[in-house]
Amino acid sequence: MTDIRMTTGGAGVTRAWTVRGGQSGEREQAALAEGRAIVGWEELGDLSGCASADDVGELLAKAYPEEAAGTIDNWKRQLWRFITMDIGDYVVMPRKQLPVVAIGTLTGLYEYLPQAAPGFRHVRSTDWLRPSVERAAIRGDLRDSMGAFLTVSELSRRDAAMRVQVLAETGSDPGYVGAVEPPSGPAELVHDVQTSGTRQLTARDLIGLWGWQRRAAEVIDLVDHELASHGLRVDPHFTEVQLDRLVTVSAKETAEAEDAPGAVPGGGMRAPGEKPDVERPTDRDLTWRIGSLPFVREVITVRVGDPLSHAVTPMIEHDFSQLPVVDHNSVLRGVITWEGIARAQFGGGTATVSQAMDPHPETAREQEELFRRIDRIQKSGFTIIVDGENAVIGILTSTDLAGQLKARIEPFTLLEELERRMRRLTRHFSMDELPQKIRKTRELGRQFTLGQYAFLLEDPHCWAKLDWPYDQQHMLSRLRIVTKYRNELAHWAVDAPAEDAEALAATARLLKLLKIVDLDPAA
Template sequence: MSKEFEEVKSDVAEGKEPSTTVRELLRWFGARRRRTGVVKRIRNELDDAGIVTTPDFTKVWIDAEISFSKIPEAAAPAAVPAEDQGQEEPQFSPQDASFLISMLKAANCGVIAVNPQDTVEKAITLMLAHDFSQLAVMSNEHTLKGAISWKTIGKRLSHNNELTEVKDAIEPAVAIEDTEPLFKATRLIIDHEFVFVRSSADKKVTGIVTATDLSEQFQFLSEPFLLIGQIENQIRVLLHGKFEVEALKEICNDADEARKDSIQSVADLTFGEYLRLIQKPENWEKLGLSIDRSVFCAEMDQVREIRNDVMHFDPDGIDEGQYDQLRRFSRLMDELDALAQ
């Protein structure tokens, strides 16, 4: 257990409410992302210490600040009946898979705002200075009056309307709470080009998510899938026609006879089975590669671990080092394919 978490437990026991970021909390547990096993471990430690995070560390942006406090007595876990003790607890809830709008950086970066009585020139200057297409129109940090944008300014001018104050070019704005699932919010963002995000705790406007932010997020989420799909195809090409069906079945789980019987080609294997196949020296020889087997398999095993993160839809995605690993291994596969021709 990290000394930082020990200090948190000590502070909470004294009635204090220390704080940190989600990223820092993960670091205390030797992790960088909120993978299922990591989340379970942290939750267990928090429960054992009688501590809760506010907000829930799984439901916010990875760099959001969270505080630690004692679990309210009314929310403390009930005693487990004797007849139920020893039974395994549920490991997954559908809510665990929710990717919330609050997990996006843009939803947490605040907003540049003008009030309705500000001049249009001020709004234009702010949009130019920050390279924004729109601004929030607010009377205070809780009261969202609407938005002003290049589009609304252009529309008013095209109708020969005089523009003096921001209120002359205001348009209604859509605001959603930070607990809204991202995929439900997607349609609103597409339809309106942007939405403002409110904190469900205090109703403050915490950020604005635009269609551009959305497209960047989906690229961030989809690129690893595309890279992994490309690598899997490259591996199938490398292995195709090199092995008898019996050799492929041999590396499958002996306990799953039905699946072993269904294996007919390399395409029927899992990524882990590709790795087990070529880890055997006698199988590696059949590939005819003049490279080191142990190094190649170690690189491929790293890809396998990244693939597991991606396929389990880790809300924090993968880091740049993992991207580099996928790109590097894909380039290696391309080079091996070129040498074989």
């Protein structure tokens, strides 16, 4: 076998990796003090002779004979990443108990230290350039990719390596502007996770891998089942965020062996040889979350030390009732309202943002239950949406809530009125005049479904009796579009029905035509 210490991975391109300091952060202090990146797997011996991930897998299988094949496969990929990372690559170590990450560069090849304490023997020499970069300084997409449950994963998309380099140099994340190219299908998603450890994509693109565009109940169950069958998890869950928000997919079986074979995230234990549970659709939390609603993400903010004019100008210009007050990392420090501005200006002199702000604004996170928050949003008029680092990511106002209520109710009210008018316009048909296909429905005393009215409109005799001043084929085409829309709405969906704007507009236009032949004076 080739001695891994004689190679460096050979990629020739600087990359960035997350290497965690243990499930409880137990390796973090030693890593920083000794200038090393360290991983666990204390039952595992020297990996220097391994020439491939499969070689690592063989040693893992011998060291942990009671572990499932999927666990061994996951572990071998993580360890192979660790021992083949290039010298000069960037390493990020999220601190478990602190709101910071450590960033360094690899300076040495893989080493096995047999004299070190168990769990501290697999190491890479590392120059920790910045041992305490604030997590809030890192943009949400990059921070989420660092948040994977894997011990070792690659930060490979959205200019991640370059951004980590800038973070190491300046302590600030330049961010990334642009779309995320989704995998071509479920197989490529699995491949990407196996290769890098994680894969980011939007919630819309995730369900699109299985051919869906809206998150109806059966779609959610299908995607949940498919992800579980491939051993994948998604964080946050794709129902908890807006359709175009990023989610991070990683392997469900991610924990390294820390204290004993079979250790799993959170300190639980699997029985020897037991496979991880596959999450059933019924296990999923079905609660509506703040993140299920669209809210303003391009939030105008001001700094604590700014002159008050920096707040007044945009508030007047955009007709805002409030502005979040943040620090240099967009961490929320308070909120400015017109009431606060008035108080500050009564004091005379040159007022500042700090004098006018309320330091205790109404806040919420995307994962919080929506309906528990509605009363408070209505009372204050708004809530500022923050992430886990208390950085501002959006704002939701009572006006936004009213708009969402309209978006979710309007399609149903239009369809209900449309069906009632169709019923009234066609009730004068006798049983003998009805097309054979729908007579049985009338005989049973039932109302026609929206789709059944198409049989009436396409029948020459019925169309002639209706005597509508419209093109028959146009009306049929419009009715079929609306019927399809109606059937889709019959299935519960996270996304507002109004998202299908074309079908909603078609419904409104058809209703307008019916109002005229129904002699509605308001039409």
